[in-house]
């Protein structure tokens with residue numbers, strides 16, 4: 001086998017593509033891709049994630065479910081700053097990379113049993129998984145908090161997923177989605193290893209778009225950690241394969257309200273707020289199950305974590321919009337962190353820098369005036 005799915009904690013091998021956590025200790029699973037990255041194996045005519053199909057061997061060619069995700073623009077913003085426009089993905093966020101990998105690998109398997117997939121998210125991931133399930137002709141049930149509304153929820157409804165409203169805490173929503181039922185396959189994007197694995201493609205793209213001379217720094221917003229871990233694993237794979245010499249310095253960016261990674265990384269105590277009121281409303285994971293893995297990867301690769309304040313996020317969001325980049329406030333967190341480091345002289349203007357803009361501004365509930 002070219003790949004193996006193993007527990008990130010106890011190392012036990014997982015026999016099924018359908019598992020979303022270790023059957024022996026309950027910790028997160030990782031996909032270990034064993035072959036080297038080779039430039040000649042890129043499908044150069046294909047301008048989607050599947051240009052790198054060779055490196056995602058669990059998805060069979062005939063079963064690939066795509067909406068044209070990936071190969072998003074890398075645009076020069078100013079001098080050495082580049083934006084990776086993940087807002088240009090089909091459902092408006094980077095999550096489509098995870099969904100295309102996950103749904104491509106599983107839809108035939110699940111349809112054969114007459115089953116359906118279950119996910120808990122009323123945000124970008126819920127919308128993305130609903131879209132890819134629709135494309136694959138696979139039934140999806142999306143579990144959401146009772147009072148959910150807004151553009152992302154609207155998107156889920158239009159894609160035709162069945163919505164299950166759950167009263168109580170966000171944790172209760174996840175428990176309901178995970179509760180074992182006949183014909184139900186839980187594919188929660190935070191835990192399922194194939195979702196996170198699809199995000200590896202983002203690192204390959206950045207490297208290829210820079211002709212394999214990777215930038216010095218990459219800034220990205222962090223909530224549950226799928227973006228951070230996917231991107232790091234992609235760059236680590238390129239290093240191991242001798243395609244690039246070293247991994248760029250990865251800067252994980254968090255809001256003050258939702259900053260468990262910042263606090264753990266800096267050995268500080270984190271006390272989450274009673275209620276999250278940040279305008280960066282896609283960043284909500286106060287107790288992410290992937291926290292240990294994030295810290296491990298960032299420490300090993302000499303990365304860093306930056307925390308930004310509400311006014312910094314709003315200013316960054318407005319600056320981006322006024323320069324033509326209409327992204328979610330949650331995406332602006334990464335740009336706000338870059339600006340903060342620039343102001344504090346922790347980064348040089350001459351460093352080649354990529355800021356990942358994760359989602360479209362059309363999804364924001366923020367209103368002017």
Ligand SMILES: [Zn+2]
Pocket residue numbers: 007008009010011012022023024025026027
């Ligand atoms: Zn385990």
